[in-house]
Amino acid sequence: LILLTPFIPFFSIPVVWTLTNVIHNLAMYVFLHTVKGTPFETPDQGKARLLTHWEQMDYGLQFTSSRKFLSISPIVLYLLASFYTKYDAAHFIINTASLLSVLLPKLPQFHGVRLFGINKY
Amino acid sequence: MATAAEQWVLVEMVQALYEAPAYHLILEGILILWIIRLLFSKTYKLQERSDLTVKEKEELIEEWQPEPLVPPISKDHPALNYNIVSGPPSHNIVVNGKKCVNFASFNFLGLLDNPRVKAAALASLKKYGVGTCGPRGFYGTFDVHLDLEDRLAKFMKTEEAIIYSYGFATIASAIPAYSKRGDIVFVDRAACFAIQKGLQASRSDIKLFKHNDMADLERLLKEQEMEDQKNPRKARVTRRFIVAEGLYMNTGTICPLPELVKLKYKYKARIFLEESLSFGVLGEHGRGVTEHFGISIDDIDLISANMENSLASIGGFCCGRSFVIDHQRLSGQGYCFSASLPPLLAAAAIEALNIMEENPGIFSVLKEKCKRIHKALQGISGLKVVGESLSPAFHLQLKDSTGSREKDVKLLQEIVNHCMDRSIALTQARYLEKEEKCLPPPSIRVVVTVEQTDEELERAARTIKEVAQAVLL
Numbered sequence: 001l002i003l004l005t006p007f008i009p010f011f012s013i014p015v016v017w018t019l020t021n022v023i024h025n026l027a028m029y030v031f032l033h034t035v036k037g038t039p040f041e042t043p044d045q046g047k048a049r050l051l052t053h054w055e056q057m058d059y060g061l062q063f064t065s066s067r068k069f070l071s072i073s074p075i076v077l078y079l080l081a082s083f084y085t086k087y088d089a090a091h092f093i094i095n096t097a098s099l100l101s102v103l104l105p106k107l108p109q110f111h112g113v114r115l116f117g118i119n120k121y
Numbered sequence: 122m123a124t125a126a127e128q129w130v131l132v133e134m135v136q137a138l139y140e141a142p143a144y145h146l147i148l149e150g151i152l153i154l155w156i157i158r159l160l161f162s163k164t165y166k167l168q169e170r171s172d173l174t175v176k177e178k179e180e181l182i183e184e185w186q187p188e189p190l191v192p193p194i195s196k197d198h199p200a201l202n203y204n205i206v207s208g209p210p211s212h213n214i215v216v217n218g219k220k221c222v223n224f225a226s227f228n229f230l231g232l233l234d235n236p237r238v239k240a241a242a243l244a245s246l247k248k249y250g251v252g253t254c255g256p257r258g259f260y261g262t263f264d265v266h267l268d269l270e271d272r273l274a275k276f277m278k279t280e281e282a283i284i285y286s287y288g289f290a291t292i293a294s295a296i297p298a299y300s301k302r303g304d305i306v307f308v309d310r311a312a313c314f315a316i317q318k319g320l321q322a323s324r325s326d327i328k329l330f331k332h333n334d335m336a337d338l339e340r341l342l343k344e345q346e347m348e349d350q351k352n353p354r355k356a357r358v359t360r361r362f363i364v365a366e367g368l369y370m371n372t373g374t375i376c377p378l379p380e381l382v383k384l385k386y387k388y389k390a391r392i393f394l395e396e397s398l399s400f401g402v403l404g405e406h407g408r409g410v411t412e413h414f415g416i417s418i419d420d421i422d423l424i425s426a427n428m429e430n431s432l433a434s435i436g437g438f439c440c441g442r443s444f445v446i447d448h449q450r451l452s453g454q455g456y457c458f459s460a461s462l463p464p465l466l467a468a469a470a471i472e473a474l475n476i477m478e479e480n481p482g483i484f485s486v487l488k489e490k491c492k493r494i495h496k497a498l499q500g501i502s503g504l505k506v507v508g509e510s511l512s513p514a515f516h517l518q519l520k521d522s523t524g525s526r527e528k529d530v531k532l533l534q535e536i537v538n539h540c541m542d543r544s545i546a547l548t549q550a551r552y553l554e555k556e557e558k559c560l561p562p563p564s565i566r567v568v569v570t571v572e573q574t575d576e577e578l579e580r581a582a583r584t585i586k587e588v589a590q591a592v593l594l
Contacts, residue, residue, distance in 0.1 A: 041452060045324045046302035071159055075152050086133075087145050096148065116373045121358040 014085035018094055021081040025074055025098040032070070032103040034119060050121065055111055062108040074102045123390045139397035175433035192512050199534075199551065203477065204541075209234055212572040214546050221546035222577050224567050229513050230400055231572035232473045232484055234435035245468035253461045257450075260476050261461035269467045273438050277408055278418055281447065282440035286462040288427025289315045291437025292395050294455035295425050296364065298448060299391075304360040307341055307390065309333070310559045311371045316364055316395060317558055322454075325362075329558070332372060335380045338363070342388040361390035367399030367410035371550070371561045373508025373515035375403070378414045382421075391422040401431025402513055406481045431477075434470035436462045487513060490578060491569050498567075504585075505594035516550060516564035519586070519593075526554075529563045532592065539563060539588040545581050 032054040042048060046055045058064045078099045085091040104110060114120045169477045173181070177206040185562060194201075208215045211234035215224040245265065255261035266284055273282040285291040296319035300306055304325040308316065322328050328345075330338040332515055349356035363385060378394075385392050396409040404412025409426070411418050418424070423445055427437035439453075449456055477483075488511055495510040498517070508515025522529050530549065537547045550566045567585075569578070 014237060049301065049303055055331055056144075061164050061166055063159070063162045068159050068162075072156055075156055079152065082145065082149065085141060087140075089142070092142075117354070121355045 014088060014091055017081040017084040018091045021074075021077050021095050022098045024077055027103040028070070028074065028102050029105075033102075036119065051112070052105075052119075054105060060111070065105070067106070071103065071106050074099055166481055181452050199530075199549075206421055212570065213370060216541060216546050217225045219541070219544065221541060221544040222573065222581065223546050223570070224573075224581060225548040226570075227398070227430040227514060227568055228433060228570050228572075229431045229568070229578045230433070230473075230524065231475065231570050232431070232476060235433075235473070235476065237476060238433065238469050238472045242465045242469040245465045248429065249464040251465065255460060256458060257461045259454060263325055263461075263464045263467070265464045265467040265471065268395065269462075269471050269474075270438070272471055274440055276474055276478065277424065277440045278441040279424070279440040282438050283446050283449050283453070283456060284462055284467070285437045285439070285453070286435070286459055287455065288397070288429040288435065288437040289318075290455035290459065291439060292316055292393075292397075292425045293319035293322060294453045295423060295439050295449060296320060296362075297454065298452040299393075299423075300325045300360060300362050303358070304362065306362045307338060307346060308364040309366070309368050309369070309376070311374075311561065312366060313395070313397070314553065314557060315369045316366070317556075320364070320472035332369070333374055333377060334535060335377055335384065336419055338381075339384060342384060342390070344386060361388070362393055363390050364393045364395065367394055367512075368394040368403065368512055370514065371516075373512040375410060375413070375511065376400070376417055378410055380553055382416055385420070392420070393425065394421050396424055396426040397437075398430055398474050398512070398514055400426040401477060401489065402484070403511065405484065407431070407477050407484050428470055432470050432473045434466045434473060436466065436470075487569070487571050490571070490573065490575075494567070494569055494582060498585065501586050501589050504565075504589050513569040514566060516561075518562050518564040522562065523591065526563060533563055533565050535592050536585075536588050539582055539592065543584050543588070545584050547585075 033052050037049045038053050038056075054067075057067060078095055081095050082092065085095070122458055180468075204215055204216045207218070210223060210226040211228065212223055212231065214221055214226070226233070249263060253261045253263065257266070269282055270282045273284075274280060285294065294314045296306070300320075300323045302324040305328065306320055306323070306325050306434075307328050308320060309332055310329050317432060318416045324455070328341050330341055345361065349359075363381060365378075365381060368375055376394075381392060384390070394410065399410045399413070401409075403410050406412060408418075409424065411421060411424075418440075421441070423441045425437065425439040425440055428434040429436070435514060439449060451457065452585070491513050492510050495506060495508075495515070498504075498506050501517075503520050504517045505520050506515060507518050519532065523532070533549050537549060540547050547565055547567060550561070550564050552560060554560060566583075573581075
């Protein structure tokens with residue numbers, strides 16, 4: 001799915017890979033770490049109202065298999081992207097920044113942490 | 122041609138790998154190590170519960186004594202000696218084989234025994250059968266349900282109405298559909314048990330204010346406002362509700378609705394009105410407490426009532442704006458997850474509504490009777506009348522309590538028994554003593570219906586006076 005983007009625009013291959021990486025990380029950040037609560041009623045009586053999807057996954061258990069998979073997939077994408085961009089410096093900065101923005105919230109130390117009060121309520 | 126171009130690009134890529142900058146390769150190495158660490162780390166919970174050692178666990182197990190499955194209760198607990206009613210609980214009720222005048226059932230408009238209502242119910246029984254065997258979403262919606270919802274919405278002059286199949290579950294499902302954990306609800310101390318259960322199910326913060334005391338409510342609202350100013354971002358996300366009953370079942374008083382509406386607009390809270398006793402009783406046409414005070418029904422966000430009192434049917438309804446009621450169709454637990462109202466009861470309710478609309482004179486007749494018996498029961502020695510003169514269901518409480526609730530209950534039970542011997546059927550107001558938040562004092566509940574003649578009211582007042590004199594002095 002992610003690899004379909006190379007065929008649509010007429011950018012060069014490195015730009016395409018960076019774009020794929022950035023869009024994937026952005027989507028993951030929005031859906032897993034920004035949106036809070038549930039779109040439907042859950043049997044936990046609203047305890048998860050202020051928790052993002054990542055924090056709600058597996059009821060707060062860290063390092064379950066789904067969490068591991070979702071942590072590894074952006075790293076794999078990053079490795080592929082950096083291979084295809086021929087380690088260019090500008091691309092490197094963009095890719096690394098987006099990778100860090102997606103990896104940091106997944107650390108167990110960041111469970112429930114809201115930096116600068118953004119997204120608190 | 123394409124493969125050659127690809128291979129050439131690949132060769133270039135691999136060449137670039139050898140010329141990669143060092144920091145990048147180091148970073149990649151760190152990431153690969155991170156992947157390996159992730160793959161091999163165990164799952165663990167963030168907050169560990171305090172662990173008990175094996176010895177402590179054994180100690181606790183040894184100490185535990187099982188409680189009996191049925192706790193010992195005295196033989197004259199009211200749940201063990203109940204009165205058996207044969208025949209319908211209409212105007213003349215047959216209790217334990219004795220014919221009495223019914224002053225206990227909430228049959229305000231006397232529609233329980235009405236031949237038109239019975240005929241409509243029988244016709245619908247022949248057409249639809251008895252039950253619906255399914256919730257509303259699962260082939261349980263019949264045209265009578267939609268009809269009844271339409272009629273109720275038109276009668277109450279709101280946009281939409283929704284029917285529940287059990288009166289208690291109406292308000293207990295409506296409140297948790299809107300108020301969730303983290304929201305604030307201001308509720309009266311004398312709210313009925315159904316409201317309390319709904320609030321408990323919603324897990325919201327509950328702030329109780331003294332019964333019908335608007336100054337207390339304003340104080341609580343002001344405190345909440347000050348807290349909101351300290352934390353505006355949290356305040357934007359919390360919803361505030363005021364839950365009040367039109368005619369309180371526990372005290373027989375009417376809520377001061379104009380002041381509530383004023384407070385609502387001042388402090389930006391939403392009002393939920395519970396009109397179980399006041400629907401079909403107050404107001405010129407029986408539309409409830411909003412008509413009684415002359416307030417436009419758009420000011421109230423949700424009106425919920427149960428049809429088991431005036432409409433002599435079973436179930437309840439909520440009415441209000443369209444987008445408010447539509448939300449309950451998916452998130453009202455009593456609507457989605459229990460079977461819908463049997464169509465014969467819905468047809469009976471429609472017929473009852475027809476009767477209510479045809480002769481609006483019965484409401485003033487009912488008010489007259491209430492005022493009359495209220496006056497007649499003043500000045501009984503030892504009992505005081507609790508409730509407004511307009512309310513058809515009021516309480517008689519002991520003027521000076523003996524100190525223990527059990528003795529009070531026994532005294533009142535004696536009065537009730539003596540009245541029953543003289544063929545006036547009364548009942549005590551029953552509460553689940555351990556579950557209520559603010560337990561009202563024990564009392565006898567007297568209900569006035571349209572069917573009771575004036576002389577029966579006089580006789581009842583006289584009987585109660587005599588019995589009270591005999592028992593309490």
